[in-house]
Amino acid sequence: MSSTTSKPVHRISYRAVEIIQRNLLLAPGVLLYATFNFIPLLALFQLSLVNWPGIGPKVYVGFDNFTKVLTHPYYRDQMLNALIQNLVFFVVIIVCFLLIGTLLAMLLSVKTWGRKTYQVIFFLPYPMAGAAVAYLLDLFVHPRGPLNAALVQSGLLDSPFPFLGSEDTALITMSMFYTWHRMGFAIMLILSGILAVRSDLLEASMLDGASRWQSIRHVVFPVLGPAFILITVIVMVDVFNNADYVLLIMGPEAGPLRSTDIMGTFLFRTAFGGSADTTDTNFGMAAAIGLLTAIMILPAALFLALRNLRQQ
Amino acid sequence: MKRLQKTLALATAVATLAASQFALADTTVQLYTWREQDKALFDYINERHLIPGVKVNLNVYTEDIEAKLRIDMQTNRPDLYHAKAGSAWLQPWINAGVAAPVTDLGIDLSAFGEAALAGARGLDGEIYGVPFVMEMEAILYNKAVLDHEPATLEELEATFADLKAQGIIPLHVDGRDGWYLNQVLHETILAGMTSDEWAIGVVEGTTCFTDDIYVEAMERFVSWRDNGWLNPNPLADDYGAMRTGVALGTSAMMIDGIWSATPASPMYQIDPTLELGFMPIPGNAGKVYGFTDAHLAYNPNSDKMDAVQKVLEFYTTPQFTQLFADLVEAVPASNHPVDVSNERVQRAAEMISNNSLAAQPFFEDSLISVDPGYRPLVSEGMQQMLAGRISPRELAEKIQSGLNQAGYVGASNCAL
Structure with missing residues (x-):
């Protein structure tokens, strides 16, 4: 007599497989993020607790760097000024991106002759190096530059206009530089959103008697929401953390009269010194400024990103 | 065998040569x-x-x-x-x-x-x-535009007026760069228009920025701007723009360092035949600013x-x-x-x-070791003064009060 014993078959549940697959897929991204973002962020916190001129021994000062930046009038006033100007810088850029970018993207979405050529032209500045763009545009608006020459020769102005030499116009001019350089990126994102609008929905709205504007407003714009949010988050993070144009053109002093000072220039000046004084430098305080900037923009960036996810 | 000997000799020669090259x-x-x-x-x-x-x-x-x-x-x-x-x-x-x-x-x-x-x-x-x-800082001028050196402030100002009438910018300054404003422009004004005694005193803490001699020197400089003898928008011009103006001859003079007149200066790329002269600001002291x-x-x-x-x-x-x-x-x-x-x-x-000023405030520990020190205070103040935001008296008070708050050696003498 033979007896057969059946072994129980342990099958992994579909749910478990799904979890494993998901984790395996996420792992490379998480590892990369941890290596290049999260660990450096922790190191930044560690650095913010020391007084260090970038060389030599580090002196542990606890939270003194944060206290100094937030309460010492000399540093606090600079930070407030930089923060407010950074907000203005951001608002001007994002308004230009969303208004002009949407307008140009809508024009490009219409199937007309030369559309592809215009797409290339609008996108052309984007791959250019920031330094090249900064110097080109600095020369362009210079008192001896072509823009002023044209304005004076055409009789619109009596003398060259100090685009970067006046505290009233320097920051706006800088934000125009940024806008011109990155507009192609905004146009492409918005254009891809417009092209994703289902044509049957547009046709249905028109059959229902909607005007062209009503169709755009009620069918196209709602689809563009995620693209707008993505552009806003990317630009926000970029302009609060980088200051390439200002540093290249106006230097770490961010003149005239600190009117182009934004968080990036304030941080750079604290770490490496300005051209007016290179002796008072502190990487620890610069790290504290970087962390404070992150804390300030994180809630807004998270809110927008989560809202975007929920909508999707 | 002969071939082997030759090869060995050659190898030895190469090795010796290589070793000697290495040693040298x-x-x-x-x-x-x-x-x-x-x-x-x-x-x-x-x-x-x-x-x-x-x-x-x-x-x-x-x-x-x-x-x-x-x-x-x-x-x-x-x-x-x-x-x-x-x-x-x-x-x-x-x-x-x-x-x-x-x-x-x-x-x-x-x-x-x-x-x-x-x-x-x-x-x-x-x-x-x-x-x-x-190095030395003074007025540098394009000899093709200015053929004589004024000996007094009055003569200098008369020359400014003549040049302006000819459509030439008399004196070009860089209002954008912090290092230029505090190290070059401000110090050259001190050398020309204050005095050795005042400069030594300010380093030792016995004279003050609010003294008349300093305020009057700055007032005289501001009057040049008000008379249209400086470039129209100093804050729009950086160091390169200033030197370009003088090299092209659209500006006659600039306040700068003698390094701009050395062969490596980019001014000679604009005009290889350029000839630059230099002179102190012919004011009260009439000195240049010399330093290591x-x-x-x-x-x-x-x-x-x-x-x-x-x-x-x-x-x-x-x-x-x-x-x-x-x-x-x-x-x-x-x-x-x-x-x-x-x-x-x-x-x-x-x-x-x-003929150089007896003290160099820009390099003195008593002024620059404090935080915020002389350098950022002067550069910020000079830019504000050039922009018309503060008067020469307010510039003096800004520097003095900033230094006093930071523990300047002369704080008690110069209390505001």
Whole structure:
């Protein structure tokens, strides 16, 4: 007599497989993020607790760097000024991106002759190096530059206009530089959103008697929401953390009269010194400024990103 | 067999040659500097092997040299570096252990006077570098536009008015760069329009920025702007724009350093035939602002210390002094007698020796070791004054109150 014993078959549940697959897929991204973002962020916190001129021994000062930046009038006033100007810088850029970018993207979405050529032209500045763009545009608006020459020769102005030499116009001019350089990126994102609008929905709205504007407003714009949010988050993070144009053109002093000072220039000046004084430098305080900037923009960036996810 | 012998002989010869080449190979040291005008000098020194067994690789960073040094010192790359004058600049490097007294290497500094050594002296009184260049700041003018040197302020202002009537900008200044505003423009005004006594006093804390002599000097300067004798939008013009204006002849004069008149100056790329003259602001003091611009410091952690020592020793020799005057066309810091045929270098050397302001506030510890110190206060204030945001009196009060709050030595004398 033979007896057969059946072994129980342990099958992994579909749910478990799904979890494993998901984790395996996420792992490379998480590892990369941890290596290049999260660990450096922790190191930044560690650095913010020391007084260090970038060389030599580090002196542990606890939270003194944060206290100094937030309460010492000399540093606090600079930070407030930089923060407010950074907000203005951001608002001007994002308004230009969303208004002009949407307008140009809508024009490009219409199937007309030369559309592809215009797409290339609008996108052309984007791959250019920031330094090249900064110097080109600095020369362009210079008192001896072509823009002023044209304005004076055409009789619109009596003398060259100090685009970067006046505290009233320097920051706006800088934000125009940024806008011109990155507009192609905004146009492409918005254009891809417009092209994703289902044509049957547009046709249905028109059959229902909607005007062209009503169709755009009620069918196209709602689809563009995620693209707008993505552009806003990317630009926000970029302009609060980088200051390439200002540093290249106006230097770490961010003149005239600190009117182009934004968080990036304030941080750079604290770490490496300005051209007016290179002796008072502190990487620890610069790290504290970087962390404070992150804390300030994180809630807004998270809110927008989560809202975007929920909508999707 | 014969072939084998030949091969062995050839191999031995090649090996001997290679070994001798290796033995003779120069040690390359890395020298960091912001002075691109010294490139030709080091090309000459390296080509002729003037420092036996040593080749100097010049790493020129015209902007942010301190940032570059900080980063590269972490990997111990710089062996030598040109250091700026003043103990405030030196102290962080001393604290970090990347600057050490040159006397530790037995460098003989007997060829240098106290004025030259002062810029290389640390707070501990030790000398941390070999001084090599004196600089001078004054009015520089395009000789094709201005053919005479006004002897008094009144004559200068009359010349300004004539030039303006001809459609030429009389005096071009850079209102954008912080380093220019505090180190060049402000200090040249002090040298021309205050006095030795006042300058010495302000360093010692016995005279004040709010004194009439300082305020009146600044008021006179502001009156030049109000009369339209300066470039129309000083804050729109950077250093390059200022020099371009004078090189093109659309501006007659600028307040600048003598370095702009050396052969490496980009002004000669705009006009190779340009001839620049220089003179002090012919005011109350009528002096130029002379100072030790740089000294050669070394990294005591360098693993090429023998070569480092040779370069430092070379900087103290009469040969280097003569080469520096000939090739860089600047004023050497040592007292070695130099055969200078260049009239400009000769005149600048005479002015620095005989007619420069007796004290240099920009480099003095009493003013710059405090935080925020003289340099940022002056640069911010000068820009505000040029923009018309504050008056000369308010500039004086801003500097004085800033210094007083930071613990300036003369705070009690100059309480506001």
